[in-house]
């Protein structure tokens with residue numbers, strides 16, 4: 001079934017998945033979504049999760065790159081967890097999507113924050129508590145912290161390895177690469193990267209992987225694809241969790257302005273949370289989240 005990616009060009013987390021699709025050499029459908037709320041053609045699928053990107057396969061909706069990466073991993077082609085590190089690559093990725101991420105964002109956006117529209121800052125203040133003035137004031141700190149991250153990336157690559165986890169590219173490369181890619185969004189010369197020649201050479205290798213074979217799709221077509229499919233979920237709720245299959249729950253990210261997605265619990269493990277929803281526009285869907293980073297509450 002077609003992989004549908006809901007994303008926008010300038011989104012670093014979207015670039016992470018686009019490169020992962022490139023590693024697989026995958027064909028996929030590209031739906032461009034707004035970079036601020038509201039997202040009227042996405043909400044019927046996710047039930048309110050509004051972050052970017054979202055991956056869709058029929059009536060199965062994958063929120064967060066940590067959930068989406070496993071769908072991409074299951075595609076034919078080279079593994080996103082190449083030897084010798086294997087699944088250990090996910091822990092490198094965890095640095096990039098976690099502690100390094102907002103430093104990288106601050107390093108890139110702090111210097112040009114004044115040129116970005118007020119509506120963007122109002123949206124990010126509501127979602128992340130990200131304030132334009134504070135971001136501007138913290139630019140030197142964020143640039144220093146991003147430099148500290150870059151120094152570690154450089155040191156890891158300085159033994160001459162081609163990719164972070166070994167000779168082949170994987171999830172670790174996709175996730176760390178998005179941070180460097182984002183610096184070049186606002187300043188293609190990215191002098192902040194210049195002191196790190198191994199990292200810059202590696203960045204060029206990752207960029208050369210490309211995005212696979214995207215084909216444009218409209219948001220309306222993506223809704224129709226969900227309407228025409230049925231969700232595929234292996235029901236299982238970990239008895240240690242205190243929840244049961246079919247229980248009404250909400251799922252929300254840890255962000256201050258996160259929307260709660262309501263549904264009935266289909267799957268809850270240490271790896272994932274899956275809820276079923278019935279939507280007036282698309283019918284039955286299953287919304288998949290990674291367990292990490294989500295707050296599950298009884299509704």
Ligand SMILES: N[C@@H](CCC(=O)N[C@@H](CS)C(=O)NCC(=O)O)C(=O)O
Nearest residue numbers: 011012013035050051052064065066
């Ligand atoms: N943990 C999420 C983070 C996603 C994220 O923060 N994405 C940014 C854009 S790169 C976002 O959602 N911004 C708000 C928006 O796009 O509406 C993931 O891995 O997918």
